[in-house]
Amino acid sequence: MNLQTVPFILLVISCGQASQYTELAQYVDDHQEEHVEALREWVAIESDSSNILRRPDLHRMMELVAEKLRLMGGTVQLVDIGEQELPSGQTIALPKVVTAQFGSDPSKHTVCVYGHVDVQPAKLEDGWATNPYNLTDINGNLYGRGTSDNKAPVLAWIHAVQAYQALSMDLPVNVKFLIEGMEETGSNGLDAMILAQRDTFFSDVDYIVISDCGWLSRRPALTYGTRGNCYFFAEVEGPKQDLHSGVYGGTVIEPMTDLIGILDTLISPSGKILIPGIREAVAPLSDEEWRMYQDIEFDVDNYKNKTGVSHLMYNNKVDLLAHRWRYPTVSIHGIEGAFSDSGTKTVIPAKVTAKFSIRQVPDMDPAAVKKQVTDYLQSVFAKRKSPNTLKVTMVIGAKPWLADTKHPLYEAGKAAIKRVFNVDPDLIREGGTIPIARTFQDVTGKSIIMMPIGGFDDGMHSQNEKMSRYNYIEGTKLFIAYLNEVAQINKTSV
Numbered sequence: 001m002n003l004q005t006v007p008f009i010l011l012v013i014s015c016g017q018a019s020q021y022t023e024l025a026q027y028v029d030d031h032q033e034e035h036v037e038a039l040r041e042w043v044a045i046e047s048d049s050s051n052i053l054r055r056p057d058l059h060r061m062m063e064l065v066a067e068k069l070r071l072m073g074g075t076v077q078l079v080d081i082g083e084q085e086l087p088s089g090q091t092i093a094l095p096k097v098v099t100a101q102f103g104s105d106p107s108k109h110t111v112c113v114y115g116h117v118d119v120q121p122a123k124l125e126d127g128w129a130t131n132p133y134n135l136t137d138i139n140g141n142l143y144g145r146g147t148s149d150n151k152a153p154v155l156a157w158i159h160a161v162q163a164y165q166a167l168s169m170d171l172p173v174n175v176k177f178l179i180e181g182m183e184e185t186g187s188n189g190l191d192a193m194i195l196a197q198r199d200t201f202f203s204d205v206d207y208i209v210i211s212d213c214g215w216l217s218r219r220p221a222l223t224y225g226t227r228g229n230c231y232f233f234a235e236v237e238g239p240k241q242d243l244h245s246g247v248y249g250g251t252v253i254e255p256m257t258d259l260i261g262i263l264d265t266l267i268s269p270s271g272k273i274l275i276p277g278i279r280e281a282v283a284p285l286s287d288e289e290w291r292m293y294q295d296i297e298f299d300v301d302n303y304k305n306k307t308g309v310s311h312l313m314y315n316n317k318v319d320l321l322a323h324r325w326r327y328p329t330v331s332i333h334g335i336e337g338a339f340s341d342s343g344t345k346t347v348i349p350a351k352v353t354a355k356f357s358i359r360q361v362p363d364m365d366p367a368a369v370k371k372q373v374t375d376y377l378q379s380v381f382a383k384r385k386s387p388n389t390l391k392v393t394m395v396i397g398a399k400p401w402l403a404d405t406k407h408p409l410y411e412a413g414k415a416a417i418k419r420v421f422n423v424d425p426d427l428i429r430e431g432g433t434i435p436i437a438r439t440f441q442d443v444t445g446k447s448i449i450m451m452p453i454g455g456f457d458d459g460m461h462s463q464n465e466k467m468s469r470y471n472y473i474e475g476t477k478l479f480i481a482y483l484n485e486v487a488q489i490n491k492t493s494v
C-alpha cells in the first residue's frame with residue numbers, strides 16, 4: 001500500500017465510525033421510553049439478596065435477565081452456583097448466575113460485562129418519598145431501589161448490544177455477560193463459579209467491564225480502584241431469654257451493655273481505627289496519588305451539603321478523597337435482637353448481634369483482618385469479666401482492587417467519553433466494594449475497567465435512590481461508543 005494513502009484511509013474509517021455512532025445514538029434516543037419501561041419492570045422486583053424471604057423474587061429476577069438475553073438471540077445459561085448456609089445452619093439455594101454470549105468471531109476482541117441485579121433492602125417507611133419498587137419519574141430522575149445500583153447500568157449494556165442488532169450493524173467486539181444476584185451480600189458462590197469456568201467461559205475473554213459505581217461530580221469518570229470489605233457479626237449472649245428490666249435490671253450483666261462497650265473500642269470519635277495492626281497495613285499515599293487527588297475537581301462544600309452534615313472529618317479535598325477511597329474505615333450498621341420499634345419496650349435483650357464492616361485498601365489482607373478483629377474484641381471483652389459469651393464471625397472478606405490506568409482499556413474509555421460527552425473524564429476511585437473485582441483479576445488474569453454511569457447524587461443504598469434519564473440514556477450511548485473504541489485496541493499492544 002502507498003504510505004501516503006494511509007492517513008486518508010484512516011480518515012475514511014473514522015468518518016464511517018462517527019456516522020455509525022450517530023445512527024446508533026439516534027436509535028437509543030428514539031427508544032428511550034422502551035428503555036425506561038424495561039427498567040420499570042426490573043425495579044418492580046424486590047430482588048433483595050439480604051432477605052431470605054425475598055429469595056423467590058431474586059430467582060425470578062435472574063430468570064427475567066436470562067429471558068431478555070435469550071430473546072435477543074444470545075447463547076444464555078443459568079448457572080447453578082449451589083447453596084448458601086445461613087447462620088442457623090439451614091441452607092437455601094443461591095440465585096443462579098446468568099451468562100450470555102453475543103458473537104464468537106476469533107478475529108475480534110471479547111469483552112465480558114459484569115453486573116448485578118440484586119438490591120439493598122428498602123421500605124417506604126424508611127423515608128422514601130415514593131414506593132421504592134414502583135419506578136417514578138420526577139423531573140427526569142427515575143426513582144426506585146436498584147435503579148443506579150445496578151439495574152439501569154446492566155440494562156444500558158444490554159440495550160447497547162440491542163441497538164447494534166436493531167440496526168443490523170455487526171458488533172465491533174464479541175460481548176459476553178455475567179450477571180449475578182448476590183453482589184450486595186458479598187457475591188457468595190461467585191468465586192467458585194469463576195474458578196470453575198476460567199478455562200471455558202473466560203478462556204476467550206480479553207477484557208472485563210464493570211459499571212457498578214458512580215461519578216464523583218457531574219463530570220463523567222473512569223474508576224481505577226475499589227475498596228474491599230470485611231463484614232463482621234459480633235454476637236453477645238447472656239440470659240436464656242429476654243428479661244424485664246424492672247425485675248432483673250441491676251442484677252444481671254446485660255448483653256447489650258457488653259456489646260456497646262466493645263463496639264466503642266473499634267474507632268475513636270475522630271475516626272482513628274483502634275484495632276492493632278489495621279492502620280499499620282495500609283500502603284502510604286504516594287506523591288503521585290496526592291497529585292492526582294489534587295487535580296480532581298471536587299467541591300467540598302457541595303459534598304458537605306449533599307450529605308446534610310454540619311461538618312466533615314476533613315476540610316480539604318485531598319484528605320477527603322483519600323479517606324473516602326484509599327484508607328480503611330469502620331462502619332457500624334446495626335444490632336440484630338435489639339429493640340428498635342417505636343414505643344417504650346423495657347426489655348433486656350438476651351442475645352444481640354452487632355453488624356459492622358471495615359473497608360479494605362492495599363495492602364490489607366482480609367484473613368489478617370479477621371484475626372486482628374477477633375483477637376482484639378475477645379481481649380477487650382475478657383477485660384470486662386462478663387459472664388456473657390462473645391462470638392465474632394467474619395461473613396464477607398472482599399479484597400480491594402486497583403487497575404493500571406495506562407492500559408489501553410482506559411485510553412479507549414477516555415475516547416468514548418470524549419465522543420459522547422465531549423469532555424475528558426475524571427480518573428477516580430470508588431469507596432465502595434465490588435466483591436468480585438479482585439477475583440476476576442486474580443483468577444482470570446484479565447484486565448478490568450470500571451466505567452460508571454451512575455450520578456454522584458444517586459443515593460445508592462440510601463432512601464430515594466435514583467438514576468437520571470440523562471445518565472441512563474447517555475450511558476447507553478457511552479457503552480455503544482466504548483465497544484467501538486475497544487475494537488480499535490491493537491491485539492498485539494496488550
Ligand SMILES: C[C@H](N)C(=O)N[C@@H](Cc1c[nH]cn1)C(=O)O
Pocket residue numbers: 149183184185186212213229231396430431432433434435460
Ligand atoms: C459499589 C457497589 N455498587 C456496592 O454498593 N457494593 C456493595 C458491596 C458490598 C460490600 N460489602 C458487602 N456488599 C458495597 O460497597 O457496600
